[in-house]
Amino acid sequence: MTTQTLVNNILKTSYADIPRNVLEHAKKSILNWIGVSIGAAYEPSVDMVLDLKKDLNSSEQVSVFGRSEKVDMLLATLTNGMASHIFDFDDTHLDTIHHPSGPVAPVVFALSEWYELDTTEALKAFVVGCEVELRISNAVYPSHYDLGWHITSTAGVFGAATAAGLLLKLDEGQMLQALGIAGTQSSGLREMFGTMTKPFHPGKAAQNGLLAAMLAKKGFTSSEQVLEAKRGFASVLSPDYDLNRVNENWGSQWELLKNAFKPYACGIVLHPSIDACIQLRDYAEPEDVKEIQVTVNPYVLELTGKKEPQTGLEAKFSIYHSGTVGFLERSAGEIQYKDEKVLDPAIVAFRSKIKPFVNKDLKEDEAIGKIILNNGNEYTVKIEHATGSIENPMTKSQLVNKFNTLAEPIIGADKVVDIIDKIDHFESLSTVNEIISLCTGENVLA
Amino acid sequence: MTTQTLVNNILKTSYADIPRNVLEHAKKSILNWIGVSIGAAYEPSVDMVLDLKKDLNSSEQVSVFGRSEKVDMLLATLTNGMASHIFDFDDTHLDTIHHPSGPVAPVVFALSEWYELDTTEALKAFVVGCEVELRISNAVYPSHYDLGWHITSTAGVFGAATAAGLLLKLDEGQMLQALGIAGTQSSGLREMFGTMTKPFHPGKAAQNGLLAAMLAKKGFTSSEQVLEAKRGFASVLSPDYDLNRVNENWGSQWELLKNAFKPYACGIVLHPSIDACIQLRDYAEPEDVKEIQVTVNPYVLELTGKKEPQTGLEAKFSIYHSGTVGFLERSAGEIQYKDEKVLDPAIVAFRSKIKPFVNKDLKEDEAIGKIILNNGNEYTVKIEHATGSIENPMTKSQLVNKFNTLAEPIIGADKVVDIIDKIDHFESLSTVNEIISLCTGENVLA
Numbered sequence: 001m002t003t004q005t006l007v008n009n010i011l012k013t014s015y016a017d018i019p020r021n022v023l024e025h026a027k028k029s030i031l032n033w034i035g036v037s038i039g040a041a042y043e044p045s046v047d048m049v050l051d052l053k054k055d056l057n058s059s060e061q062v063s064v065f066g067r068s069e070k071v072d073m074l075l076a077t078l079t080n081g082m083a084s085h086i087f088d089f090d091d092t093h094l095d096t097i098h099h100p101s102g103p104v105a106p107v108v109f110a111l112s113e114w115y116e117l118d119t120t121e122a123l124k125a126f127v128v129g130c131e132v133e134l135r136i137s138n139a140v141y142p143s144h145y146d147l148g149w150h151i152t153s154t155a156g157v158f159g160a161a162t163a164a165g166l167l168l169k170l171d172e173g174q175m176l177q178a179l180g181i182a183g184t185q186s187s188g189l190r191e192m193f194g195t196m197t198k199p200f201h202p203g204k205a206a207q208n209g210l211l212a213a214m215l216a217k218k219g220f221t222s223s224e225q226v227l228e229a230k231r232g233f234a235s236v237l238s239p240d241y242d243l244n245r246v247n248e249n250w251g252s253q254w255e256l257l258k259n260a261f262k263p264y265a266c267g268i269v270l271h272p273s274i275d276a277c278i279q280l281r282d283y284a285e286p287e288d289v290k291e292i293q294v295t296v297n298p299y300v301l302e303l304t305g306k307k308e309p310q311t312g313l314e315a316k317f318s319i320y321h322s323g324t325v326g327f328l329e330r331s332a333g334e335i336q337y338k339d340e341k342v343l344d345p346a347i348v349a350f351r352s353k354i355k356p357f358v359n360k361d362l363k364e365d366e367a368i369g370k371i372i373l374n375n376g377n378e379y380t381v382k383i384e385h386a387t388g389s390i391e392n393p394m395t396k397s398q399l400v401n402k403f404n405t406l407a408e409p410i411i412g413a414d415k416v417v418d419i420i421d422k423i424d425h426f427e428s429l430s431t432v433n434e435i436i437s438l439c440t441g442e443n444v445l446a
Numbered sequence: 447m448t449t450q451t452l453v454n455n456i457l458k459t460s461y462a463d464i465p466r467n468v469l470e471h472a473k474k475s476i477l478n479w480i481g482v483s484i485g486a487a488y489e490p491s492v493d494m495v496l497d498l499k500k501d502l503n504s505s506e507q508v509s510v511f512g513r514s515e516k517v518d519m520l521l522a523t524l525t526n527g528m529a530s531h532i533f534d535f536d537d538t539h540l541d542t543i544h545h546p547s548g549p550v551a552p553v554v555f556a557l558s559e560w561y562e563l564d565t566t567e568a569l570k571a572f573v574v575g576c577e578v579e580l581r582i583s584n585a586v587y588p589s590h591y592d593l594g595w596h597i598t599s600t601a602g603v604f605g606a607a608t609a610a611g612l613l614l615k616l617d618e619g620q621m622l623q624a625l626g627i628a629g630t631q632s633s634g635l636r637e638m639f640g641t642m643t644k645p646f647h648p649g650k651a652a653q654n655g656l657l658a659a660m661l662a663k664k665g666f667t668s669s670e671q672v673l674e675a676k677r678g679f680a681s682v683l684s685p686d687y688d689l690n691r692v693n694e695n696w697g698s699q700w701e702l703l704k705n706a707f708k709p710y711a712c713g714i715v716l717h718p719s720i721d722a723c724i725q726l727r728d729y730a731e732p733e734d735v736k737e738i739q740v741t742v743n744p745y746v747l748e749l750t751g752k753k754e755p756q757t758g759l760e761a762k763f764s765i766y767h768s769g770t771v772g773f774l775e776r777s778a779g780e781i782q783y784k785d786e787k788v789l790d791p792a793i794v795a796f797r798s799k800i801k802p803f804v805n806k807d808l809k810e811d812e813a814i815g816k817i818i819l820n821n822g823n824e825y826t827v828k829i830e831h832a833t834g835s836i837e838n839p840m841t842k843s844q845l846v847n848k849f850n851t852l853a854e855p856i857i858g859a860d861k862v863v864d865i866i867d868k869i870d871h872f873e874s875l876s877t878v879n880e881i882i883s884l885c886t887g888e889n890v891l892a
Contacts (some may be wrong), residue, residue: 048664055660056518059503072502148677181643185650187633189669190677197627197668204631214501218494222643223635231594231637 002228002243007175009250010132010162015124022254023427026127028396029091031403031423032261033084033101034065034439039334039406040086041066045196049079049203062113063440066410073110077160077210080106082203085152087334088316089265089406093258094390096137096151100259102202103156104129104163107210111167112432119429125163127256133159134255136227139245144238145190153188153201154237160209161216168217180222181212183233194313261394263387263402264332266316269300269364271386273319276369277326277354283371283379286328291353294323295368298358305356312337321347323354333405365389411441448674448689453621455696456578456608461570468700469873472573474842475537477849477869478707479530479547480511480885485780485852486532487512491642495525495649508559509886512856519556523606523656526552528649531598533780534762535711535852539704540836542583542597546705548648549602550575550609553656557613558878568878571609573702579605580701582673585691590684591636599634599647600683606655607662614663626668627658629679707840709833709848710778712762715746715810717832719765722815723772723800729817729825732774737799740769741814744804751802758783767793769800779851811835857887 040046041064050064053071060070064079071079081102084090090099104126112122137155145151161182165175185208188201216222226232227243234241264274273294280292296319306318315321315337324347325336341347362368370380385391387398394402400420407416415438422435429435486492487510496510499517506516510525517525527548530536536545550572558568583601591597607628611621631654634647662668672678673689680687710720719740726738742765752764761767761783770793771782787793808814816826831837833844840848846866853862861884868881875881 045666048661048666051664052657052660056520057505057507058518059505061503072504074502148682180638180641181646184635184638184643184647185633187631189630189672189679189682191669191672191675191682192626192630195626195667195669197630197666200627200666201630211498214498215494218497220491220494220643220646221641223637223641226635226637229637231635233635236594236635236637 002246003176003179003225005247006132006227007172007179009247010128010166010175011172013124013128013251015120017251018124018127019254022127022256023123025257025259026123026130027423027426028261028399029101029130029256029259030105030126030426031399031420032091033105034419035403035406036087036090037080037084038066038410038439039089040083041410043083043086045086045199046079046083049075049082062110063436065439066407068440068442073114074207074210076110077106077206078203080109080203081206082199085199085202087265089262089334091259091261092268093134093137093255094260095258096134096141097145098134098137098155099152099202100130100134100156100159100256102152103133103160103205103209106203106206107160107164108167109432109436110210111164113436115167116431116433117167119426119432121167122432123426125166128166129159129163130256130259131254132162135246138255139243140234140238140241143240147239148190149237150188150190150192150198150201153205154186156202156205157182157186157209157212160206161212162209164210164213165216168213170213170216174216176224177220177222178213178216180224180226181215181220182209183226184222185212186233186237258390260388260390261399261402263394263398264322265334265337266322266332267303268386268388270304270319270322271388272296272365272367272383273300273369274322274326274332275383275386276367276381277323278330279381280369280371280379281327281330284373286350288373288375289353290372290374291355292323292327293355293357293370293372294319295357295359295362295370297362297364297366298360300364301356301358309342312339312342315342319356320351320354324350331405333402335405411439415439415441448692449622449625449671451693452578452673453618453625455693456574456612456621457618459570459574459697461566463697464570464573465700468573468702469569471703471705472569472576473869473872474707474845475547475576475702475705476551476572476872477845477866478537479551480865481849481852482533482536483526483530484512484856484885485535486529487856489529489532491532491645492525492529495521495528508556509882511885512853514886514888519560520653520656522556523552523652524649526555526649527652528645531645531648533711535708535780537705537707538714539580539583539701540706541704542580542587543591544580544583544601545598545648546576546580546602546605546702548598549579549606549651549655552649552652553606553610554613555878555882556656557610559882561613562877562879563613565872565875565878567613569872571612574612575605575609576702576705577700578608581692584701585689586680586684586687589686593685594636595683596634596636596638596644596647599651600632602648602651603628603632603655603658606652607658608655610656610659611662614659616659616662620662622670623666623668624659624662626670626672627661627666628655629672630668631658632679632683704836706834706836707845707848709840709844710768711780711783712768712778713749714832714834716750716765716768717834718742718811718813718829719746719815720768720772720778721829721832722813722827723769724776725827725829726815726817726825727773727776730819732796734819734821735799736818736820737801738769738773739801739803739816739818740765741803741805741808743808743810743812744806746810747802747804755788758785758788761788765802766797766800770796777851779848781851857885861885861887
């Protein structure tokens with residue numbers, strides 16, 4: 001009965017049932033998602049996927065974030081869902097390493113744009129879609145992830161179908177079928193990590209979920225117990241699972257509140273070290289620095305010990321580069337991991353001043369930074385929870401700053417200010433299109 | 447190295463390397479596939495999928511078998527792949543219960559039509575695509591299937607990507623990427639059996655495989671070891687596997703030769719009983735029959751003991767109905783399982799003359815039929831291998847007859863004759879379009 005109960009929960013949830021803090025967190029998630037999507041809009045893999053439009057003579061229907069092209073809804077969900085995960089800079093439900101907005105937001109925006117939907121409808125579909133995928137992730141994590149499934153897409157397809165189903169106004173029977181059609185498309189292997197196919201996964205989950213709901217609306221039939229059946233999702237894709245997690249405390253506990261935002265465009269294990277180096281900048285100018293000692297858990301250094309990174313991707317696994325940009329630029333956004341930046345002589349020269357040490361008594365989300373100046377002075381900072389953790393979430397102004405950094409080079413400062421303002425007042429806009437129309441346009445720096 | 451070796455094998459195989467008997471078997475497979483696709487062209491689920499064209503404003507690009515609509519290549523592969531599996535009357539690789547044409551043929555036809563490709567290119571792509579998916583199925587069967595995966599789609603996506611990759615002329619690196627992008631989309635749960643979503647699976651495998659090859663052609667990156675990696679296809683989707691099966695005896699052993707065709711539109715366990723009843727018809731007219739005793743393995747009767755079927759789907763699990771149509775109509779095609787036929791008074795009345803018996807010494811593919819006439823005469827026939835088994839394959843004329851029965855009501859007799867003739871001379875046609883153009887058109891009986 002897991003699937004049936006879930007559908008009952010999905011359909012009984014009204015906009016008014018969603019607490020204020022959940023709606024506000026949803027709006028932060030949307031702001032963050034739009035930022036990372038626009039920021040990656042001109043990455044090569046986005047060009048490749050959009051090139052399918054030519055191959056298929058497909059129609060101009062809805063927007064691609066950050067670009068001027070319109071494409072049909074299925075291609076748009078694939079493209080936007082993929083773009084948002086390219087920098088690995090999107091949101092994270094830390095309990096399950098699931099990035100919830102990737103599969104759900106593209107569906108909400110595609111349908112809202114094409115059918116000119118209300119903002120409250122869209123916001124509810126986003127929240128409920130995220131709840132569904134995250135609760136399913138809770139039910140199968142960690143054994144499902146450990147086996148090799150990319151949980152963002154395998155569970156995400158259910159969130160995408162749910163959001164699409166709500167916006168397409170499926171009835172109970174149709175919503176059951178939609179989850180079945182979605183679940184049988186569940187896929188995405190962790191073997192693809194490190195390639196363009198990793199971000200392709202949430203895009204495909206968005207696309208498959210939308211397709212599922214569109215077909216269910218037409219009467220397409222499927223299983224009504226995709227989650228719990230003997231040959232259904234949980235049993236086939238997960239060595240262990242607890243399906244109680246799917247529906248327990250529905251309406252009183254909101255998984256979306258555990259959704260965190262990354263301040264830095266690299267693996268989360270480097271974040272405490274970057275925080276430390278940014279804080280140390282208050283004590284000295286670069287030319288006064290003799291060395292900066294960064295002490296971390298041994299596992300952190302094992303993952304991030306790349307001494308002489310040559311590319312942005314390598315630099316994301318380098319405590320030397322990440323500490324350097326944190327100190328010199330007080331930032332570690334996508335710009336700090338561009339290839340040019342990694343090869344910049346001033347950055348390369350400073351890297352040798354970063355001296356990592358390990359201490360197994362430190363947790364993975366802790367770091368100690370100690371700066372030693374040429375004049376012999378020393379200062380020490382301790383990071384107990386990195387910025388962006390549940391205990392120390394990014395502030396609204398940090399999120400706005402991240403959004404600016406990502407979106408401004410692509411769509412320009414004016415639109416960026418407008419988008420931030422409109423997301424603040426999301427519920428009072430007449431349609432979602434008031435925002436979407438600002439999120440597109442030629443690369444202003446191109 | 448499994449994936450790399452497979453790509454080497456795929457790319458080194460020339461048309462001239464394919465033995466004559468394999469090419470002939472491929473042409474039979476294609477004839478059978480076109481027949482089951484055209485036959486199901488007006489089923490409700492096909493209407494639903496084609497209705498997506500309206501939702502997406504998608505383009506008129508290539509044909510839907512049996513219909514007048516054209517749709518874009520991705521939607522065409524989904525539609526045609528699905529249609530071909532709706533009657534569960536398509537081909538079967540008996541070793542793995544994999545239906546090989548479903549995921550591969552739609553890709554071959556879509557690309558051949560749009561790019562006006564040569565018939566030899568198309569035939570090679572079909573053969574090599576089928577080899578790839580069937581060898582991958584061999585490697586993971588039976589544990590993969592037993593766990594709950596619909597092997598036709600999970601392994602089929604590799605065949606689809608291979609065929610598409612050959613027709614799009616991918617180089618070695620691109621073909622590796624294509625298999626990676628395909629494998630990460632591998633999906634399809636057996637929980638969906640008995641619903642419209644079961645035939646949706648091979649359609650989706652075709653569509654996903656085509657998408658994979660199209661993206662790989664543009665430079666999209668993926669894993670180069672999707673089959674053998676720790677978090678790759680075999681390890682994640684199959685409790686046990688033997689990857690040696692993928693490449694062993696490549697070029698000397700052809701899995702496609704083990705592809706069988708079903709003479710009757712029901713589960714394979716009923717086929718020996720139907721064969722027996724058809725043979726018994728030579729001994730009597732219906733009005734002379736007192737009873738027909740059909741003796742089968744106990745497991746067969748367990749699956750097919752439905753005494754009073756009310757629908758076509760129920761009749762496919764009824765030895766009473768199946769024996770009756772075999773005797774009265776010397777046939778058990780899709781027409782014999784229409785709802786009207788199942789409720790026809792003459793059929794219903796005769797059903798009580800069919801008396802099943804069990805004998806555990808009979809194998810599942812054996813049956814004994816004994817007819818007792820009103821005048822006391824008795825005749826007995828023994829079926830040792832049902833028609834359509836590897837030991838007793840359908841003859842060319844039986845296949846042609848099956849094709850007629852499926853396609854003629856939809857596209858008319860003239861086109862049917864032409865198609866059969868052109869498939870006979872497939873290699874000497876100028877393009878595949880000479881056949882495709884005959885496979886479309888309004889339902890002549892509509």
